[in-house]
Amino acid sequence: MILEFSDDLDLKKIADSGQCFRWEELPDGGFRVPHKDSCLIIRKLSEDSYELSCSEDEYESMWKDYLDADTDYRSIRGRISKKKDPFLYAAAADQQGIRILKQDPWEALISFIISQNRNIPAIKRSIELLCERVGMLRKDPEGGKYYSFPDAKAINEMPDTALAECRLGYRDEYIRRTAALVCEGSLDINGLMLCSEEEAFERLISLHGVGKKVASCVMLFGLHFVNAFPIDVWVKRILENEYPKGYPMEEYAPYNGIYQQYMFAYYRKLHE
DNA sequence: ACCCAGGAGCTGC
């Protein structure tokens, strides 16, 4: 289908934003986007026009939601005052096009447990290894091969040797314990979307290997609480260097997570 | 070789 879409949508920036780790850029500049049991191929045709590999029905029932297409990011950027907050204004201007995807909560949880104390290329590598080991081999809409993200049962049944091959280091214990909780029915990750923000956070940090930062990422990128504000080493530097007098968190509610994402991507670009 | 990475658990205070 052809999608006419005039709000922010920069595929490259989203792929590089550090919120998702399995988007793949194709040789022609299109992107392959795996999600749950499906896969979308999307290409920008012209300003405000995109070619999507799915049908209109599939777009309405899944990809529209995944892309958070009903949210007006332009107006959310428009709330930033250039005078009062020049750094955030510059970040949002430079990173215009980022959206917060509504990723699968399970994939987000495992991905961000893997992410701790590692840089983004290393995170991608481990996740790819995991998918290759125990994901399902599938074909994308154009016949290319890819692997789905493994469910809890698949991870739970992995031998130690196979898990070690994913180069997760000390995190393999966290992954295994989390998968076991889901398999035994004592953790309903999708159910966290129905919880209050506070309760979802408390339940997440109660998991072994999930602290404040990982919990915030799962909330922002998996449960779509767009006010969640993950503080990693980069954001900590931003808060110290750009907001020595304090960051106006209350003023930016309920969009703190979106602004955080602009700042994160912008600051990394400036300093890497 | 070195330092760092979308950090968290643990111990000791």
Place this chain on the structure above:
DNA sequence: GCAGCTCATGGG
């Protein structure tokens, strides 16, 4: 509550 240490691995 907070500092300090440790954890496994790889990117730059």
